[in-house]
Amino acid sequence: MAVGVAYFLLPLDHLGPGRPVLSWLLLTLVLIAVAALLLRQVRDALVERPGARPGLVIALLIVLTVHVFAAAYYALAKQPGEFAGLHTRVDALYFTVVTLATVGYGDITPRGQAARTLAVLQILYTFVFLTAAATTLTRRVRDMVVRRTEQDDRREGRD
Template sequence: MIRGPRRSHREAIRSTLRSLLSSAVLVTAYYVLPLDKAFTPATIITLVGGIAAVALLLSWQIREITRASRPELRAMEALATSAPLYLLLFAIVYYLMERSAPGSFSETLTRTDALYFTVTVFSTVGFGDITARSETARSLVTGQMAVNVLLIGVAARLLVSAVQRGREQQGASGPGAQGDGPPYEG
């Protein structure tokens, strides 16, 4: 049975809503969770563990993308969870650092400022209105930049490959074999 345009449209809407909800829950948690601990070496260990957790989450999501009936929608959902989680990890660390060691940045960071700074570093825009001043802050920002390159390059390539594999697997099983139409050609 070939999927109709209505069903396909509903799936796209549901996937988009799940993606938005996932991102909203993560950002809401960032703003409501108590972040009153001091910045310590354990904070860095937690950050590294969080990055490892994001990598594991991405690897699980990549496997799920290849199995999904609409791999491109599943990839969108994967990004809507992984990217905000990754960014929020750094925002939390920068926020805690500024609270524990005022002057680590060119201005005091609120949660919004920490998130803004994290996103400007991630996007390589680097407006310059907030800069890392302490050696520790500069080291962390440098680390974020290095991981950003990996995340953008490697993870993006893996996600695209997973979508392609998912489409190929659908094509190999024949059009409509599992209620799907032919693989997306665009």
């Protein structure tokens, strides 16, 4: 919830075509930080570190990633010719989710080279980091369910 509120309150109008170097640098640094945090959570889940709460943290980092890309799309859309159909923060969030889900309705399209580069970056980032995180999270939940089922079976004497 807080990530969504922050997304709509951040002063994104100071980024984009007026400050391209700052915009790309900030995007790169945030994505690297989120990727590092995701990889740490994946590691903690795989080694089953006691006290780790990867389920909550991974879910929050995935939501944060969606909002980071949406913010980047919104800032980039200020540059004429980069996007067709992307005008608001809601449009940017929608485009990010549609791209993440690989739906591609076609109502918003990246037209410029920077917009297309950002879309490719999002797809690659999703393949590598978000897929690894989601797979790890799914595996952890499955393992927890199997352990609980085995414990219940032992308690009930069904070896």
